[in-house]
Amino acid sequence: MALVGIHTGFLSVGRRNALRKTWMSSDRDGLRRLEESTGLAFKFVIGRSSNRSEMAELEKEIRKLAYFKEAYRLYDSKFYVKVNDGVYLRPDRLSLLLAKNRSHSLTYIGCMKNGNVVKDPTHKGFRMFSNEDVLIGSWMLAMNIDHEHVEELCQLKCTSSSIAVRNISCSGICQPENQLIKLHKMDICSKTPTIVSSID
Structure with missing residues (x-):
């Protein structure tokens, strides 16, 4: 049904190991x-990349559009999911969220923490977004994609309905090597x- 790309870095072995000890x-x-x-x-x-300037650019891009382009090219999935390490x-709740019937065949699902995706190109903030979900959602406007905000994707703590728990200032959980295991x-x-009623 979906490919979940877990974005990580070369030096993030501890984070990957922590994930393997949890969900x-x-x-x-x-x-x-x-x-x-x-x-x-x-x-x-x-x-x-072996080129330093390309690598610097790739590090910025991989968090955004490059992943989706490559995932689409390499994998035939109904959904492409990006999550930080x-x-x-x-995953059980994410699966339920993705299985939900939608009226639009192309849907970008995210946690639009800075508000809805601006669809009007004359809007003064049309190209200036600091939040990754809103930025990616804006890039996808050209594909006539519906945008769905799901609050459960950006919870600050575990709840009975949370799908993803993160701290916005840490691009995930702060000190993830220890905190992911502690949360688990x-x-x-x-x-x-x-099964939680708010996801249905």
């Missing part, structure tokens, strides 16, 4: 079971039921 399995069989049960495929995404994710041990984060 993402550390062994192939466990990962396969997770993917089969949710309909989501998980891949770590790291961009690289410091985010605590509930909390019942409210990892043991609450998948």
Whole structure:
């Protein structure tokens, strides 16, 4: 159903290991079971170039449009999901969100923390967005995509309906190597039921 690209860096081994100790399995069989049960495929995404200036540009771009372009080229999925390696994710709830019926066949789902995507090109802030979800959503306007804001994708703490937990100032959870594992041990984060009425 969906490809989930987990954006990470070369030096982020600790973050990747923390994810493997929490919602993402550390062994192939466990990962396969997770993917089969949710309909989501998980891949770590790291961009690289031998040219320093290209690498600097790639580091900026990989967080935005480059991932979606490559994911679309390489994988045939109904959805393409981008998540940072410091985010605590509930794949079961993400799967339910993506399975929801939508009136528009092309939908960009995100947490528009700075407000809705501006669709009017004459608006003074049309090209100036600091929030990644709104920026990517704006780029997708040319494809006549519907935009869906989902608050559960940007929770500051685990709740009975949270899909993703992050701290905006840390591009995920602050000190993720420790905090992801700590969150996963909390019942409210990892043991609450998948089906929640607010996601339906």
